Structures are given as structure tokens and as C-alpha cells.
Amino acid sequence: MDIDYRIYVKKYFIFIFICIICIFLSILSILYITDPLQLFHKSFFHKDKMYYSMREQAAGIINSFEFDSVILGTSMLENTSAREASQKIGGIFVNISLAGSSFYERAIVLKKVLQKNIAHVIYSLDSVYLGCMKENSSRPTKNWAFLYDGNPFNDYKFYLTKEFIKNIFSPAANLRTIDTDRPNAWFSDPFHAVRFGGLAQWVQHIENPQVNNFLLHELPALAKKSHKNQEQPEGYIREKESALRDYLDSYLIDIIAQHPKTKFYLIFPPYYRFTYANMAQNAPYNFHLHQYAVRYLVSKTHPMKNVHVYGFEDQQFLDDIANYKDTTHFHHRFNSYFLDAIASNTHILTAHNLEQYLASCKNLALEFNISQLNDEVQSLLRKQKEDALQTSKSAMELTAAYADGQSTD
Structure with missing residues (x-):
């Protein structure tokens, strides 16, 4: 007795197709419900x-x-x-x-x-x-x-x-x-909130990308008038x-x-x-x-x-500037x-x-003084650097004093 395998192959592919459709519809149903x-x-x-x-x-x-x-x-x-x-x-x-x-x-x-x-x-x-x-x-x-x-x-x-x-x-x-x-x-997110309150807050968080380029590069360049008045x-x-x-x-x-x-x-x-x-x-x-x-x-x-x-x-x-976390966001x-x-x-x-x-x-x-703003920034940056050096010096002195005490003992 000859077996027509084509019938079984056809049934197999129909079964697979139905399974795929069922799986797909199940996924759609779950996505609809959730x-x-x-x-x-x-x-x-x-x-x-x-x-x-x-x-x-x-x-x-x-x-x-x-x-x-x-x-x-x-x-x-x-x-x-x-x-x-x-x-x-x-x-x-x-x-x-x-x-x-x-x-x-x-x-x-x-x-x-x-x-x-x-x-x-x-x-x-x-x-x-x-x-x-x-x-x-x-x-x-x-x-x-x-x-x-x-x-x-x-x-x-x-x-x-x-x-x-x-x-x-x-x-x-x-x-x-x-x-x-x-x-x-976003107002309660510390990433943003810490910069409100004044220019000192901006400088204190100068590593923040929203103010870093402005304070270190854009503002100093503008204060030096390196950006020419661009007429068109x-x-x-x-x-x-x-x-x-x-x-x-x-x-x-x-x-x-x-x-x-x-x-x-x-x-x-x-x-x-x-x-x-x-x-x-x-x-x-x-x-x-x-x-x-x-x-x-x-x-x-x-x-x-x-x-x-x-x-x-x-x-x-x-x-x-105390009202802003950067040059646009209030x-x-x-x-x-x-x-x-x-x-x-x-x-x-x-x-x-x-x-x-x-x-x-x-x-x-036109009356806003960009150079004066930069002067304030530079002053705060110098103070920040001086404070960091003083803190580092104090830490080194404490370390040295501790080392001397240990050697005396």
C-alpha cells in the first residue's frame, strides 16, 4: 500500500502555521491586556x-x-x-x-x-x-x-x-x-535642582555638562569678543x-x-x-x-x-541667574x-x-554686560581652585603629622 506523504507534509505545515498564528494572537492578546x-x-x-x-x-x-x-x-x-x-x-x-x-x-x-x-x-x-x-x-x-x-x-x-x-x-x-x-x-531631580540659587551653584557643579562648556569656553570667548558681530x-x-x-x-x-x-x-x-x-x-x-x-x-x-x-x-x-539652572531653564x-x-x-x-x-x-x-558675568565666573573659579589647594594642603599636613606621630611611637 502506497502512502501519500504529501498529505502528511501538508497537514504538518498547516499545523505549524496554525501554531504560529495562535502564538502571534496570544502575544497580541497579552500586549492588549497589559x-x-x-x-x-x-x-x-x-x-x-x-x-x-x-x-x-x-x-x-x-x-x-x-x-x-x-x-x-x-x-x-x-x-x-x-x-x-x-x-x-x-x-x-x-x-x-x-x-x-x-x-x-x-x-x-x-x-x-x-x-x-x-x-x-x-x-x-x-x-x-x-x-x-x-x-x-x-x-x-x-x-x-x-x-x-x-x-x-x-x-x-x-x-x-x-x-x-x-x-x-x-x-x-x-x-x-x-x-x-x-x-x-525635572525640578526635584538633584541633577538639575542643585544649580538653582546663583552663579556660585553653577561653578560648584561645573562638571555638569549643562553648564560646563558655557562657563569654561563659551562665556570667556564671548567676553574676549572673539566672536565677531555676525552681520548677514x-x-x-x-x-x-x-x-x-x-x-x-x-x-x-x-x-x-x-x-x-x-x-x-x-x-x-x-x-x-x-x-x-x-x-x-x-x-x-x-x-x-x-x-x-x-x-x-x-x-x-x-x-x-x-x-x-x-x-x-x-x-x-x-x-x-539664581532663577536658572543654565542659560534657558527657569x-x-x-x-x-x-x-x-x-x-x-x-x-x-x-x-x-x-x-x-x-x-x-x-x-x-543690549545693556546686559557679558564681560562682567565672565569676570564673576573667573573670580569664583579662582576661589574654588584656591579652596581646593588649601584643602589639599591641609590634608597633606594632617597626613604628615599623623606619620610623625606614628614614627615617634
């Missing part, structure tokens, strides 16, 4: 945990959390309390700020979140517009933008990676415990202005225009005065573009009754200050006060 980023539903297992990167985690917050208002900034707004915003402005806020993000990246998230019935959006107008920055090289949009395309089926693609598959039965391994009020707040031809400036307009229109203003019922609070974050002084004194074309962006945003949004633009660059606190109390401004309708830039505001900001930037 759902570490909460893309498909609110978490059953880790309600106080989130993924470390808000570029991806924001999709889960948008899909599964109950809210009607958002804070969508960069590290400038990460310290803003959603609870405090809700109390002072109204609504139910969540903070989904993306560290180091461009307007282009945030547009991906903003378009998605505005599909919900959103009452308020607090948004930071960071200076990335100067270079019309699109992608953050460390988190390319191709790796996460699909989470916001409205297709829930391709969201699984993010989970079908080595990072999540290897921890399929312990999904919390890819998460961290957070405060849902401000998930990516008129054609170059006009080209940059055109690119800036397109950037702001495409990734912010056009989106706002489509949502007249949502209130937008656009905040120019107040960097340490040196930042503006360096532009005004050493790269005036950049300072021109910065002021051009302020003027353009105010003029474009002026007819929109649901939009307010806020500027703090004329305030005195920008001159106090103390978290100013995040509360922004909310107070929104609640009380202060610091709003309008067609009526804009030119006076810009003139004041320019004068303050």
Missing part, C-alpha cells in the same frame, strides 16, 4: 507608571485618560502642574509636554489631541523656530508618529519590538513610577523670515485656525537674559528673527479671539507664574503694546 502605554485602554496593573518618553506615552494619555485641556510644551513646561492649571484656569488638564520637541513634532500630537473636545491648550513658543527645527535626532518621528495617525491596528507595531517582547510578562520593566500631575517634571545680507534675512513664517503657519497657526472653540495660551518662555544678550550683541540676525517671530505670531493671532500670546522677556527676574515657580498670568489676563502681547515690549526687550539685551 498595554504598558495604555494605548487601547486604561491600565489594569500600573496606574502610577508611564513610559519614559512622552513622545510615545502621550498617545496613551490621549486615548485613555479623561481630560479636556492640555499643556503641550517642552522642558520649559514640563514642571507645570496640571492640577494647578485646572484650579486656576478651569477644565481638567493633563501635561503631555515633549522634552526638546520642535513645533513640527508637537503638531503631530496637537492634531491628534484636538480631535477630542479640548477647551484649553497651553503651548510654549520655544526658540527652535529660529532654525525651523523639525526632528529630534534621538527620537525620529518615524519611530512614533504612527501612534497618532488614527489607525489603532498599527499601534501594535510599537509593542512588537525587542524592548517590549522580552518583558511581555513584566511590562512594568519598561515603565517608571511618575506623578500623573506632571509626568516629566538682506536677502539672507528675507529668506529666513519666509522660512520662519511657513514653519509657524504649517505647524501651529493653521492648526489653531481650525479650532476656534479651543482657547490657546501661547507662551514665549523667558530664558536667562544672557541668551537674548548673546543674540543681540553677537548674532543680531538671530535676535531680529526672534523679534520677527514674536511680531508675526501676535499679528497673525490678533484676529483670533481664542488665542493669547504671552511675553515675559521684559521682566526683571530674567536678570537674576525655576518651577515661574510655571505657576505663567498660570497666574493666564488666569489674570496679564503679560498678554497685543497690537497695542507689542512695539513697546520689543523695544524694551532689545534695550535690556
Whole structure:
């Protein structure tokens, strides 16, 4: 009797195929149930945990959390309390700020979140517009933008990676415990917090990469005027202005225009005065573009009754280095200050006060003494070196005295 092995081979491959499908469906089912980023539903297992990167985690917050208002900034707004915003402005806020993000990246998230019935959006107008920055090289949009395309089926693609598959039965391994009020707040992290309080704190922690290059190289070079005043031809400036307009229109203003019922609070974050002084004194074309962006945003949004633009660059606190951990990042109390401004309708830039505001900001930037700041830094560095030498000398003397005592015994 002849045996037709082809039947057995066919059955074998069908069995293997069914097994593979079952395994694959089991994996998908487990990923759906555990759902570490909460893309498909609110978490059953880790309600106080989130993924470390808000570029991806924001999709889960948008899909599964109950809210009607958002804070969508960069590290400038990460310290803003959603609870405090809700109390002072109204609504139910969540903070989904993306560290180091461009307007282009945030547009991906903003378009998605505005599909919900959103009452308020607090948004930071960071200076990335100067270079019309699109992608953050460390988190390319191709790796996460699909989470916001409205297709829930391709969201699984993010989970079908080595990072999540290897921890399929312990999904919390890819998460961290957070405060849902401000998930990516950094103000309490000692790495950042120790540098608030004054220039001496910066110098004391000079090994920190966020201030090291500035204190040891950038600031001394600027004080010596080794950076020449960089003028640019008129054609170059006009080209940059055109690119800036397109950037702001495409990734912010056009989106706002489509949502007249949502209130937008656009905040120019107040960097340490040196930042503006360096532009005004050493790269005036950049300072021109910065002021051009302020003027353009105010003029474009002026007819929109649901939009307010806020500027703090004329305030005195920008001159106090104690309020900053580096040349841009301010103390978290100013995040509360922004909310107070929104609640009380202060610091709003309008067609009526804009030119006076810009003139004041320019004068303050030009009056800032970069050389004097460097002198203070050099004095503190010399004192630090002298203190270190004295400490070393004292230690050597104690060691020698101890050695003499031992030899006498």
C-alpha cells in the first residue's frame, strides 16, 4: 500500500502555521491586556507608571485618560502642574509636554489631541523656530508618529519590538513610577535642582555638562569678543523670515485656525537674559528673527479671539541667574507664574503694546554686560581652585603629622 506523504507534509505545515498564528494572537492578546502605554485602554496593573518618553506615552494619555485641556510644551513646561492649571484656569488638564520637541513634532500630537473636545491648550513658543527645527535626532518621528495617525491596528507595531517582547510578562520593566500631575517634571531631580540659587551653584557643579562648556569656553570667548558681530545680507534675512513664517503657519497657526472653540495660551518662555544678550550683541540676525517671530505670531493671532500670546522677556527676574539652572531653564515657580498670568489676563502681547515690549526687550539685551558675568565666573573659579589647594594642603599636613606621630611611637 502506497502512502501519500504529501498529505502528511501538508497537514504538518498547516499545523505549524496554525501554531504560529495562535502564538502571534496570544502575544497580541497579552500586549492588549497589559498595554504598558495604555494605548487601547486604561491600565489594569500600573496606574502610577508611564513610559519614559512622552513622545510615545502621550498617545496613551490621549486615548485613555479623561481630560479636556492640555499643556503641550517642552522642558520649559514640563514642571507645570496640571492640577494647578485646572484650579486656576478651569477644565481638567493633563501635561503631555515633549522634552526638546520642535513645533513640527508637537503638531503631530496637537492634531491628534484636538480631535477630542479640548477647551484649553497651553503651548510654549520655544526658540527652535529660529532654525525651523523639525526632528529630534534621538527620537525620529518615524519611530512614533504612527501612534497618532488614527489607525489603532498599527499601534501594535510599537509593542512588537525587542524592548517590549522580552518583558511581555513584566511590562512594568519598561515603565517608571511618575506623578500623573506632571509626568516629566525635572525640578526635584538633584541633577538639575542643585544649580538653582546663583552663579556660585553653577561653578560648584561645573562638571555638569549643562553648564560646563558655557562657563569654561563659551562665556570667556564671548567676553574676549572673539566672536565677531555676525552681520548677514538682506536677502539672507528675507529668506529666513519666509522660512520662519511657513514653519509657524504649517505647524501651529493653521492648526489653531481650525479650532476656534479651543482657547490657546501661547507662551514665549523667558530664558536667562544672557541668551537674548548673546543674540543681540553677537548674532543680531538671530535676535531680529526672534523679534520677527514674536511680531508675526501676535499679528497673525490678533484676529483670533481664542488665542493669547504671552511675553515675559521684559521682566526683571530674567536678570537674576539664581532663577536658572543654565542659560534657558527657569525655576518651577515661574510655571505657576505663567498660570497666574493666564488666569489674570496679564503679560498678554497685543497690537497695542507689542512695539513697546520689543523695544524694551532689545534695550535690556543690549545693556546686559557679558564681560562682567565672565569676570564673576573667573573670580569664583579662582576661589574654588584656591579652596581646593588649601584643602589639599591641609590634608597633606594632617597626613604628615599623623606619620610623625606614628614614627615617634
